[in-house]
Structure formats: C-alpha cells, structure tokens
Amino acid sequence: MVTREQVWKWLYEVSDPEIPVLSIIDLGVVREVNVEADLCLITITPTYSGCPAMKTIEDDIISKLKQEGVEDVKVNLVLSPAWTTDWISEEGREKLRAYGIAPPENEVDKSVLFAEPPTVPCPLCTSRNTRMISLFGSTACKAQYQCNDCLEPFDYFKCLK
Amino acid sequence: MSALFNYILKIGDDSLILGHRLSEWCGHGPILEEDIAMTNIALDLVGQATTLLNYAGELEGNGRDGDALAFLRFDREYKNLLLVEQPNGDFGMTMMRQFFFDAYRLPLFEKLQKSSDATLAAIAEKSLKETKYHLRHSSEWVIRLGDGTEESHKRIQDALDTLWRYTDELFLQDEHDLELIEKGVVPDLEEIRKDWQKTVDTVLQEATLEVPKNNWTFSGGRNGMHSEHLGYILAELQYMQRAYPNMKW
Numbered sequence: 001m002v003t004r005e006q007v008w009k010w011l012y013e014v015s016d017p018e019i020p021v022l023s024i025i026d027l028g029v030v031r032e033v034n035v036e037a038d039l040c041l042i043t044i045t046p047t048y049s050g051c052p053a054m055k056t057i058e059d060d061i062i063s064k065l066k067q068e069g070v071e072d073v074k075v076n077l078v079l080s081p082a083w084t085t086d087w088i089s090e091e092g093r094e095k096l097r098a099y100g101i102a103p104p105e106n107e108v109d110k111s112v113l114f115a116e117p118p119t120v121p122c123p124l125c126t127s128r129n130t131r132m133i134s135l136f137g138s139t140a141c142k143a144q145y146q147c148n149d150c151l152e153p154f155d156y157f158k159c160l161k
Numbered sequence: 162m163s164a165l166f167n168y169i170l171k172i173g174d175d176s177l178i179l180g181h182r183l184s185e186w187c188g189h190g191p192i193l194e195e196d197i198a199m200t201n202i203a204l205d206l207v208g209q210a211t212t213l214l215n216y217a218g219e220l221e222g223n224g225r226d227g228d229a230l231a232f233l234r235f236d237r238e239y240k241n242l243l244l245v246e247q248p249n250g251d252f253g254m255t256m257m258r259q260f261f262f263d264a265y266r267l268p269l270f271e272k273l274q275k276s277s278d279a280t281l282a283a284i285a286e287k288s289l290k291e292t293k294y295h296l297r298h299s300s301e302w303v304i305r306l307g308d309g310t311e312e313s314h315k316r317i318q319d320a321l322d323t324l325w326r327y328t329d330e331l332f333l334q335d336e337h338d339l340e341l342i343e344k345g346v347v348p349d350l351e352e353i354r355k356d357w358q359k360t361v362d363t364v365l366q367e368a369t370l371e372v373p374k375n376n377w378t379f380s381g382g383r384n385g386m387h388s389e390h391l392g393y394i395l396a397e398l399q400y401m402q403r404a405y406p407n408m409k410w
Contacts, residue, residue, distance in 0.1 A: 048291055050208025079212070080283035082290060112267065112293045113300055113363060135298050136198035140205060140291075144194065160290050 028087025173213030174241035180206030268356035272348035307368025
C-alpha cells in the first residue's frame with residue numbers, strides 16, 4: 001500500500017501545464033491527499049474560475065499516479081477556501097523568477113477603485129523601475145509589465161487574495 | 162421549481178451571456194492588450210457560469226448538467242439581465258456595460274460569501290477575487306475615456322445614455338428572492354444598490370460623465386422576456402449541440 005507521503009512526492013513531479021517549471025505543489029493547488037485502502041483521493045482547488053489548466057492538471061495527476069502503479073485515483077475539486085497566491089511556495093517563487101515571470105508581490109488588500117499598480121521588480125535585471133502595460137496577460141493569472149531600464153517585457157504573476 | 166435553482170440560474174446566465182459577448186471581441190480588440198484583457202475576463206465569466214449552472218443542475222435533480230443548461234434551453238428559459246445581452250457596440254459601449262455589471266457583482270459576491278448555502282458561498286468567495294480585477298479594469302477605462310479626448314468623451318457618454326435604462330433591472334427581485342432573503346441565503350438587492358450607486362457616482366464624477374435625466378427603464382430578462390439580441394447569441398452559442406446532438410469536443 002502506498003503512503004500519503006509517497007503520493008505527495010509523486011505529485012511534486014506533476015507540473016503546471018501553463019508554467020512547466022512550477023510543480024502543482026509549488027503552485028498550492030493540491031489541498032489534500034487521502035489514501036484509503038486502494039483508493040487515492042486528491043483534492044485540488046482552481047486558481048481562477050475559468051482556468052483551462054484545471055482539467056489538464058486533473059488528467060496529469062491521474063496519469064502520473066497510474067504510472068506509479070496506483071490504479072484507483074479520484075480527483076475532487078473544491079472552491080473553498082479559495083486559492084490565493086499566498087499559497088505559492090518560496091521555492092515556487094524562485095522558480096518563477098528564474099523562468100522570467102515576476103512572482104506575486106505581497107499586495108495588501110487595497111481598494112478596488114483608483115488603485116495604483118504594484119511596483120514589480122524586473123525578473124531579468126532586478127530594476128524596480130518598471131511599468132504595468134496591462135492588468136491582464138497571457139493567462140488569467142498574469143499581468144503584463146515592462147522594465148524601463150533593460151526594456152524587457154515580462155509577465156507578472158498577479159497577486160490574488 | 163425551487164427558489165434557489167431559479168436564483169442560481171439568474172446569476173449563472175448573467176455570467177454566461179456576458180462572457181459570450183466579451184468573447185466576440187477575440188481578434189477584434191482595439192489594441193492587443195485589450196483583446197487579451199476582454200477574453201481573459203470572458204474566461205473568468207464562463208468559468209463562473211460553468212460552476213453556477215452545474216450547481217443549478219444539481220439542485221434541479223433532473224439529470225441536467227451545466228452544459229445541458231447552457232446549450233439546450235430556449236430563449237424564454239434564460240434569466241439573464243437585458244444589460245448583458247446588449248451588443249458590444251464600440252469599445253466604450255463594452256466598457257460601460259462591463260462597469261455597470263462589475264460594480265454590481267462585486268458587492269453581490271461580497272455578501273453572497275456569507276450565504277447560508279455553503280456551495281453558493283464558496284462560489285462567491287472564489288468569484289469575488291477575480292471580480293475585483295474586472296472592476297478595476299472597467300472603471301479605469303470609463304474614467305480614461307470620459308476624461309479623455311472630445312471624441313472619447315462623446316462616445317462613452319453615448320454609451321452611458323444608451324445603457325442607463327438597463328441598470329434598474331439589476332436590482333429587481335421576485336417573491337422567490339424574498340423567500341431566500343428571509344432565510345439568509347441571498348442578500349437584499351436594495352443593499353447592493355447602495356454600494357453600486359456609490360461606485361457609479363464616484364467613477365462617473367471622476368470621468369466627467371453625466372447620468373441621463375430620462376428615467377425610463379427596461380426589464381423582462383429575469384422573466385425570460387428578452388431583447389431580440391439574445392436569439393442571435395443563442396443561435397451561435399447553441400449551434401453545434403443543436404446540429405450534432407451530444408457531440409463532444
């Protein structure tokens with residue numbers, strides 16, 4: 001029989017389909033692992049309501065565990081407590097930066113109207129002299145920024161709280 | 162039909178139809194960043210619709226899931242607001258429509274988080290976070306266009322004049338809703354109206370825009386009485402399932 005610890009280790013090897021350097025554990029979408037007799041029950045939570053990666057993540061979890069010999073796998077999706085970028089691990093943040101995506105800044109929950117965009121350091125040259133180009137980017141979880149010093153355009157994994 | 166099923170259908174249809182409308186901008190945005198922004202927001206809304214309509218199907222208990230509810234109802238069975246089915250028009254029209262909607266959904270989700278129905282509360286908690294980004298985006302554009310050039314001001318003022326008459330419907334409630342309010346399942350929309358009004362007043366003032374004096378209002382969407390636009394939306398939305406029943410992508 002497999003142990004929960006073993007399953008967590010295997011899941012660490014499942015990567016996010018949109019940001020392959022990040023494991024789904026780094027991302028914080030795996031909330032619970034339960035092993036009962038032959039059944040392995042994994043609980044995950046979506047990042048954004050319409051995130052198309054969720055279905056792929058579910059399929060990837062099942063195929064990874066099958067590959068490791070666990071036949072009976074069930075993936076359960078929960079909405080509450082809602083996912084927040086605070087759940088991205090320290091290691092995950094480092095991996096994002098190395099990959100060229102600025103990790104979420106710790107924004108306090110400020111008012112929605114008239115809010116200034118956060119200062120996001122450039123993942124390439126670390127300059128803080130950057131500007132937001134758009135609140136929305138290549139995936140639901142990102143915004144578009146550009147560095148005013150090295151001129152590199154980059155993705156910012158925006159804070160969600 | 163249960164009161165809660167009816168309620169979930171209303172807010173689920175709002176998300177579905179507005180999400181579809183925004184997706185029509187895909188490839189037609191005025192700039193690439195806005196093309197991406199509008200389709201991102203569309204994706205959030207369609208995601209919300211999926212969760213809400215799946216839950217509605219569960220409540221109904223007749224074996225219909227979210228897909229069946231989205232793709233296989235007739236126009237009179239859709240409960241969405243008339244506002245969300247209005248044509249995209251120019252970019253200003255789309256942003257004004259979005260702003261009215263976001264300013265309404267933010268306080269609604271805030272209050273629905275405390276619903277005595279655990280599933281509805283969880284959906285609201287999830288959706289609220291993304292709705293904050295939607296409102297920030299739409300309110301910034303309303304201000305930028307209103308307080309922009311003569312041409313942009315005129316266009317967004319036209320949008321305000323055209324869409325204002327659809328905003329009263331946001332706050333209509335029927336006897337089923339009153340029953341749910343009584344039980345603490347949903348908030349009273351009169352409370353939501355106060356928050357909405359505050360946001361709208363603040364933003365329109367900053368945008369130097371004026372609310373039209375004409376107070377004629379349209380309603381009917383909540384009872385399935387729609388404008389002619391919904392039929393065209395459904396023709397496109399439902400085409401595949403109607404032409405090839407049970408087809409899977």
